[in-house]
Amino acid sequence: MVTKIRSIGLYLPCGRSDSPQVNQSGQQTKGALASCDEDEDALTLGVEAARRCLNGLDSPPKIQVLILVLEGQSHQPSSLGVIIDALDLDQGVSVLHIVPSARAPHQAIEAAALMMSRQPTSQGLLIASHDGRASASSPGGNSAIGVAILLDHQGYARIEAARSWSEVSPASSNHQGVADPQWYSRVELESALDGSLQEFCRQVVAETGTNVDDIELFSLGNASPTACLKAGRALSLLRDQVYLESHTELLQAGTVTPLLRLIGLLEKGTEGGHLLLTTVGDGVSAVAIIMEAPFPGPRLAQQLEASSLSGAPTRSSRPSSAARSSSDFNALQYWRDSKAILRRTSGECAQCHKRSYPPSTLCVRCGSEEIIHKRSGDAGTVYTFTQDHIEDGTYDDTGTARCVIDLEDGTRMFTSVVNDGVAYVGAKVRLVLRKASRNTSETPYVWKSEILSSSESPTIQEQEKHSRER
Amino acid sequence: MSARAWVNGRVAVAGVGCTTFGERWRLGPADLLREAAAEALNDAGVDRKDIEAAWIGNYYSTSGVGGASMADALGIHQIPITRVENYCASGMDAFRNACFAIAAGAYDLVLVCGVEKLSDNPATGLPPIIPMDPARMRPSSPGLFALAATRAFHVWGWSEEDLARVAVKNHKNGARHPKAHFRREISMDEAMQAPSISSPLRRFDCCPTSDGASAIVLASAAAAKRLHSPHPGVLVSACETVTATAYPQFDQASTYLGFPATVEAAKRAYRTAGISDPRKEIDFLECHDCFTITELLNMQDLQLCESGTAVDLVKGGLTASDGELPVNPSGGLKSFGHPVGATGCRMIFEVTMQLQGRALGHQVTSAERGLAHTLGGPGAVASVVILELA
Numbered sequence: 119m120v121t122k123i124r125s126i127g128l129y130l131p132c133g134r135s136d137s138p139q140v141n142q143s144g145q146q147t148k149g150a151l152a153s154c155d156e157d158e159d160a161l162t163l164g165v166e167a168a169r170r171c172l173n174g175l176d177s178p179p180k181i182q183v184l185i186l187v188l189e190g191q192s193h194q195p196s197s198l199g200v201i202i203d204a205l206d207l208d209q210g211v212s213v214l215h216i217v218p219s220a221r222a223p224h225q226a227i228e229a230a231a232l233m234m235s236r237q238p239t240s241q242g243l244l245i246a247s248h249d250g251r252a253s254a255s256s257p258g259g260n261s262a263i264g265v266a267i268l269l270d271h272q273g274y275a276r277i278e279a280a281r282s283w284s285e286v287s288p289a290s291s292n293h294q295g296v297a298d299p300q301w302y303s304r305v306e307l308e309s310a311l312d313g314s315l316q317e318f319c320r321q322v323v324a325e326t327g328t329n330v331d332d333i334e335l336f337s338l339g340n341a342s343p344t345a346c347l348k349a350g351r352a353l354s355l356l357r358d359q360v361y362l363e364s365h366t367e368l369l370q371a372g373t374v375t376p377l378l379r380l381i382g383l384l385e386k387g388t389e390g391g392h393l394l395l396t397t398v399g400d401g402v403s404a405v406a407i408i409m410e411a412p413f414p415g416p417r418l419a420q421q422l423e424a425s426s427l428s429g430a431p432t433r434s435s436r437p438s439s440a441a442r443s444s445s446d447f448n449a450l451q452y453w454r455d456s457k458a459i460l461r462r463t464s465g466e467c468a469q470c471h472k473r474s475y476p477p478s479t480l481c482v483r484c485g486s487e488e489i490i491h492k493r494s495g496d497a498g499t500v501y502t503f504t505q506d507h508i509e510d511g512t513y514d515d516t517g518t519a520r521c522v523i524d525l526e527d528g529t530r531m532f533t534s535v536v537n538d539g540v541a542y543v544g545a546k547v548r549l550v551l552r553k554a555s556r557n558t559s560e561t562p563y564v565w566k567s568e569i570l571s572s573s574e575s576p577t578i579q580e581q582e583k584h585s586r587e588r
Numbered sequence: 589m590s591a592r593a594w595v596n597g598r599v600a601v602a603g604v605g606c607t608t609f610g611e612r613w614r615l616g617p618a619d620l621l622r623e624a625a626a627e628a629l630n631d632a633g634v635d636r637k638d639i640e641a642a643w644i645g646n647y648y649s650t651s652g653v654g655g656a657s658m659a660d661a662l663g664i665h666q667i668p669i670t671r672v673e674n675y676c677a678s679g680m681d682a683f684r685n686a687c688f689a690i691a692a693g694a695y696d697l698v699l700v701c702g703v704e705k706l707s708d709n710p711a712t713g714l715p716p717i718i719p720m721d722p723a724r725m726r727p728s729s730p731g732l733f734a735l736a737a738t739r740a741f742h743v744w745g746w747s748e749e750d751l752a753r754v755a756v757k758n759h760k761n762g763a764r765h766p767k768a769h770f771r772r773e774i775s776m777d778e779a780m781q782a783p784s785i786s787s788p789l790r791r792f793d794c795c796p797t798s799d800g801a802s803a804i805v806l807a808s809a810a811a812a813k814r815l816h817s818p819h820p821g822v823l824v825s826a827c828e829t830v831t832a833t834a835y836p837q838f839d840q841a842s843t844y845l846g847f848p849a850t851v852e853a854a855k856r857a858y859r860t861a862g863i864s865d866p867r868k869e870i871d872f873l874e875c876h877d878c879f880t881i882t883e884l885l886n887m888q889d890l891q892l893c894e895s896g897t898a899v900d901l902v903k904g905g906l907t908a909s910d911g912e913l914p915v916n917p918s919g920g921l922k923s924f925g926h927p928v929g930a931t932g933c934r935m936i937f938e939v940t941m942q943l944q945g946r947a948l949g950h951q952v953t954s955a956e957r958g959l960a961h962t963l964g965g966p967g968a969v970a971s972v973v974i975l976e977l978a
Contacts, residue, residue, distance in 0.1 A: 475838055482833070483841075502742070502844050504734035505787040506727055508713050517784070520727050522735055522837050522844075532725055532837035543742045554725075564725065 122273030127171025150367040152261040160190030164247035167264030183242035189218035190249030203460035220399030228280035242269035248372035274411040278326040284401035334391035337361035339376030496549040498523040503541035539569030600812035603632025603805035609925030612799040618661035620801035628803035645679030645702035646929035675964025680932025680971035696811040703801035704927035734786035737881040739844035750899040752779035754880035762919020769925030798925030802933035821978030825861035847967035850889035874935040876963040877920040935960035
């Protein structure tokens, strides 16, 4: 069965910082890199990207293959169930978790295509994210970002071939799959360009029944423009055949970077065009794609712009997250109830239609035990709110906005507001997945509110802000 | 006649006691209990050995207070002692249970105490609790009631100034009470410019966390007569407790413009006490002003004014201690303090003292019938007690 790309979702957190070091300390300022808020991590970035990818499809997806490449300090593999529940995927989904590395995204596509070829009606979801925080595996400056790709047997871009060739060289044996394009351009790329990349690319293209002369666009997914051009010359490609989209720092996103290049290639490719995307690192990986229809959008630039507008800049200072605890959360209780929390399962009384969230076992209004479980949507309206300065038994100067919201189906929830959003009665909100507390050692995830529209009149929070500034 | 109506006229308040509320660093829960109980027993003119049964209201288990702890503290072993926990209404609900035991004829003389030792808790505000249902996130305590204030601002156009007037009034009352936690008046400016706690609530909109204990000796009406108290007799006309949801923030039926538990408890209490027009028939009240917004909403829920008009009563001075309907002449939770489990019995202590004309320095005039009201959790439970001169 042929595997095709059907839709792509991208999530870029609205924080901006200058360097991962600044990012890590929580002292976030305006800068060129996207940075997570303290209640975001690789998991929430990936889920938000996936929600954008799956949103607006004609029919509900039936994901049977889930491939994850999550890169971040706080990610815990045991949280896999959070992703399945938050995206409301079937429990029987086949999951493959790929360790982040330079070639991981392409290996993920290869694995997904292989797994899907055995299941004629299956759909695959590839989620890759990088939390942007500096770590041993990502020492360079990176943006935080999440990308999700829905793979289907129908779509606009056909994956003709996806192959990996591994080679552990002395130069690469002293690191752990470093996803730093600068590093590759200096050291390993040279050896790859000397032989292995060319030969491997020719083999992969040959599998598609064509040759390198037929390539419309080529990119080396994790390398600098200079290195891309060098690789193109090694394949006897013209400059126009090499994808050299502006490499803004926002798009330098560790493991995720090759997928951002892939999106760029899809945007530029014309109907019937052959695309070849490669990465190097402990070997070479290549994905050959044929465009069957024009790229349907949204385009990368539009997605970046939409993401940057999705929330206010994160606050300039916060108390140390290490000092915070999650006293409200008991781990055993949380995991017992997590299905209802993450799948936003509410109950509707079959008799009087009263909603309960999480679903009750009997209706508190009419006493009926016939409760129908339904999944609530993610859009709602603020009913009332407060800017709460008391958190976990300590006083926080800035405070956190918390609001009671009514979802469109009548379910009422109480949530925190993300990104220092300014709440007001009647504000439209959208639920987003975040960590319950800012303490990175804790894993419970909850839905929080993102304020979608701004207030027309000064709110209490704005008045407080002005008061502090005075 | 309903079982509840049996209480009316059958149960007498024989003696009352209350510690000074505040940060009682040197005293533990047992010390506080002893102080309040000794005062109540002495007031009733009875010995601890005469007590047939006892109840204790206490919320935070960190205080380590149960029935046996009370027995040890007061030296009243070999009698039934029951601990009651019902949020901030714990003390008043313990009182209600004791009333029913007397009315049912099971006992003639019982002791009800409430106690809380909050200064042992290092956290800001109330100690954290482990919720039964963590899926449903909770705001902080002030945050819970701030949600109501925001709604009242939006619907009725109330303002921070309206809230501040309540704080100023209650601080003025508390300044004259010898046992109050905060014994100083504040100005409108002080209240309005205080730091925000949970918007729109500021520091002076919030009651303190206090240490304290209170105690009530209850007797059957017949037994009370045999005690030959020098003070006017005080009878229990009604005592009601009603529960509602613990999660209004997840219930679309919650309007945040009042607390249904209070509305129902008041309705039942008025019926039991034979009250048809509470605004005219209640002379004064102690109500649960954990936050200034709560006092305003309670007045409406207790049917003392129309919905949305409570601020007008405060603004017009009607709820001042010398007003037509004094509300919280003790200073309320706002100024007197709020050791959670002790507050219910403290209110009954205050109402009794006022009815008997013993509230020296802050006595209200023409007090023949008084009401005490506590609200627990986020409006999850409400208790209403009505006392009147025999």
